[in-house]
Amino acid sequence: MIDQLQALRDHALEELARIDDLADLEAWRIRYLGKRGELTLALRGLGSLDPSERPVVGRIANEVKELLESELTARRDRIAAMLRAQEIARQAVDVTLPGRSGPVGQRHLITQMLDEVTAAFQRLGFQIVEGPEVEWDRYNFEALNIPPDHPARDMWDTFYVEWSGRPGGMLLRTHTSPDQIRVMEKTRPPVRIIVPGKVYRYEAVDATHESMFHQVEGLAVDEQLTMADLKGTLVAFAHQIFGRERRARFRCDYFPFVEPGAEMAIDCHVCRGAGCRLCKGSGWIEILGAGMVHPRVLAGVGYDPNVYSGFAFGMGVERIAMLKYGIDDIRLFFGNDLRFLRQFR
Numbered sequence: 001m002i003d004q005l006q007a008l009r010d011h012a013l014e015e016l017a018r019i020d021d022l023a024d025l026e027a028w029r030i031r032y033l034g035k036r037g038e039l040t041l042a043l044r045g046l047g048s049l050d051p052s053e054r055p056v057v058g059r060i061a062n063e064v065k066e067l068l069e070s071e072l073t074a075r076r077d078r079i080a081a082m083l084r085a086q087e088i089a090r091q092a093v094d095v096t097l098p099g100r101s102g103p104v105g106q107r108h109l110i111t112q113m114l115d116e117v118t119a120a121f122q123r124l125g126f127q128i129v130e131g132p133e134v135e136w137d138r139y140n141f142e143a144l145n146i147p148p149d150h151p152a153r154d155m156w157d158t159f160y161v162e163w164s165g166r167p168g169g170m171l172l173r174t175h176t177s178p179d180q181i182r183v184m185e186k187t188r189p190p191v192r193i194i195v196p197g198k199v200y201r202y203e204a205v206d207a208t209h210e211s212m213f214h215q216v217e218g219l220a221v222d223e224q225l226t227m228a229d230l231k232g233t234l235v236a237f238a239h240q241i242f243g244r245e246r247r248a249r250f251r252c253d254y255f256p257f258v259e260p261g262a263e264m265a266i267d268c269h270v271c272r273g274a275g276c277r278l279c280k281g282s283g284w285i286e287i288l289g290a291g292m293v294h295p296r297v298l299a300g301v302g303y304d305p306n307v308y309s310g311f312a313f314g315m316g317v318e319r320i321a322m323l324k325y326g327i328d329d330i331r332l333f334f335g336n337d338l339r340f341l342r343q344f345r
């Protein structure tokens with residue numbers, strides 16, 4: 001009987017040592033310590049022993065029972081600790097792994113171009129000013145020497161806004177020139193401003209026309225400013241954007257709010273004047289409109305045209321970007337195609 005108990009103990013402990021999950025552990029408990037377990041049955045067999053043997057065998061049987069019970073508890077604790085460790089390992093974050101990077105945005109090419117152009121003028125002492133996109137007829141046209149029904153209005157047809165039941169009173173500005181007036185009305189010379197912003201036109205959209213685009217306007221007013229100041233300023237600008245070696249050409253042009261008016265062209269930076277697709281064979285590329293501020297415009301804001309003179313200019317930012325980067329369709333700027341935009345980081 002004692003040998004039997006010892007064999008049972010050894011066998012049970014050996015099995016227990018191999019158990020590493022709670023379900024197997026429970027099966028083991030039932031098999032040895034359960035109501036019909038092997039040890040329980042062995043204990044029951046004590047009754048049939050000779051009374052003189054009973055105490056010794058009984059003591060050993062109880063020792064075995066206690067040992068199996070305490071080993072069971074120890075094993076259960078070890079398994080629980082192991083499962084906890086596995087769970088912790090599963091949840092662990094490896095802080096040494098490289099991070100997952102999200103998509104990184106960028107400024108739109110036009111925004112970059114606006115900054116580049118305005119920065120070029122800031123270096124020349126011009127100050128940035130912004131104005132409203134929904135504008136009064138008076139600022140967009142009349143104060144710029146474009147009276148109602150003037151044929152020049154056809155060059156700047158736009159979208160009109162009904163306001164206080166007065167059609168035509170407000171409109172989406174067709175150029176940034178109204179901010180020349182807004183600034184002059186509020187300040188005295190010297191004036192040196194640069195106005196970046198969105199403008200709108202009633203256009204049939206094609207490769208070179210959009211109903212919304214961007215302009216940068218410039219205005220300088222002081223005593224004794226001349227066409228030479230206009231040219232010097234604009235040539236310095238063109239050198240910054242298109243390269244030091246660019247040459248400039250000024251030819252007469254007409255805008256109601258300047259006199260004389262001019263268009264500025266630079267020698268083509270692709271073919272250096274020889275003639276190519278970009279300059280359409282002419283060797284020259286028009287980049288902006290400009291002129292000396294019309295005396296009527298000065299008088300209109302209360303500046304004495306006999307004391308003050310000034311020059312103004314305006315350029316299309318999309319056009320500057322198209323020329324600089326050889327982009328052949330203005331619609332690309334607004335197509336929200338990242339394959340296009342990402343080329344200009």
Ligand code: PHE
Nearest residue numbers: 175177255289290312313314
């Ligand atoms: N506002 C003119 C345009 O949109 C450009 C311009 C500005 C011309 C200033 C002369 C002086 O066409």
